[in-house]
Amino acid sequence: MAGQAPSIQTDLLAALNAAGDVVYEWDVARDSLTWTGDASAMFQLDDLKKVESGDLFHGRINSEDLKERLKRLSRHFASGARFDCEYRIRAGNGDFMWLHERGHAEFMPDGRPLVMRGILRAITNRKRAEQRLEYLANYDDLTGHFNRFRLRQAIDYALTACKRFGRTGAFLTVDIDNIALINDAFGFEIGDAVLSGLAERLDELTAASDIVGRIEGDCFGLLLDHSDEDAAAETAEKIISGVRETPIKTVIGEVAITVSVGGIVFPTSAQTSFDIMSRAEMALRQAKKEGRNHYVVYQLTEMQRQSLRQDMSIAKEVQEALLDNRLVLAYQPIVDTMTGEARLYECLLRMRRPDGQILPAGAFVPVVEQLGLMRQIDRCTLHLAMEELFNDPYVRLTLNISGMTASDQAWLRTLVSYLRGKPEVGSRLTIEITETVVLQDLEESARFVSSVRDLGCAVALDDFGAGYTSFRNLQALAVDMVKIDGAFITDLEDKPDNQLFIRTLLGLARGFGLTTVAECVETEAEAEILKREGVTYLQGYLYGRPELTRPANDKIISLADVQKPKPKLEISTAS
16 A cells, blocks of 8 residues: 555646646644645746745735635634635736635644645636626626626615605717617617717717616616706706717717617606606607607696505505504404305504504505505514514414515514424414416425424415416415415305316315315305315305404414315326
């Protein structure tokens, strides 16, 4: 075996050289570095004396990265934590290169580091690729300006500032009127040169604080922060005349173009970045329809203005209700199909006005969703539901959350803080998510369901049938309960097609061992059909309207009764 050691060392050295990696041994006490592998090639140094000590090596590391490497090194020496670091180091040609370093120290009996051994790998190409991907995720490759995604982010920031400080901003869309003719006549290379030239022209014609981005194709977006309708119109006319009067220079000579501009002022005419961009584009299309080389500002109709003012008033009222603790829960019973006894209650949000009037969720939730306040509302309803669960050790509740909250890590952390170490409470809570939201991002929804179930809660798929979840999707979600969309229940006795559809949904649910709930049950005839088809629970006005108080000490079944073990599905391939 001893005779094989040189061969092994030779093989290891060959492997290092083939991979381009370098191994070091650092005598910490004497501060001397010994290199194995082609360190000269890695650092592009003829003389390795320039990196023969830790001090010399540190002197070549980029000053922005050195602090992080020293911090990780100190942590490793102090606790033995894994040492893994990426940083830039100056090569022999003066350029910085990226290195990935991993290492481990040996310590003396008194805890001081004796020697550290590690491996370095050059990762400059990988870093460049990552930087390129990051760049493309935020910037337009042709013009170097913000892309649509980054432009929308900028609008979101500006919109938030405008609402907070009571000012207005504007967004313009600028589109070349004759780009198709240019591409046909001179080719796409010249067309791209015109687009780049227009981007530069827009920079010249706008203020330094304005943001220019490329939305798509030949359409650009301009965010004018702290601008009113008159200022936006002035900027738009300046752009139209500036572009029209000065042709774009290209390799084939000057190319004359004109542009059309659409604009919108926010938040007076729109409340979200999506609405701002889409309405500005609507105004742009109108400008083109009116003859091009023209500016049109998006204008709300009087009816739209009244609706927006009403929405803003409702939003203000909801925010005040949040501060004053005037959001409350109403409870609607969900009953056992066979006995009619209340088994659990769905929590439904209500707002108590200062005069005592109770406002149903439908009167304010749509506005709240549009204005981006739904996460606050869902955190409030979670707090109210948890209070009820802690106050009554027998009650079981279901709580519906919005699509945004299903991906809100802050909400999930709040749920964890309530239920950590309290499985007896979690077992009495069912979280409802709507089927249509689930189908928008099945993978994210599956992660959410798994996280909630890990806390002992059950998960219900609400509005089951609205999106008609497939066998595969239902298998991936692993929910405990499905609630059949009330649209299929209303007047069920007169709709044979709905009866057949419900039978199909129930068969799918039974195949997965899921508890089923039929919503919006209002007549005995509907209840009788659902009972015959085998629905587990019924919910609707026939059994009780939502009330701010609920009967105390109802008979409550255990979670084990609801969550029966799911049978293993056997799929027959026979026709």
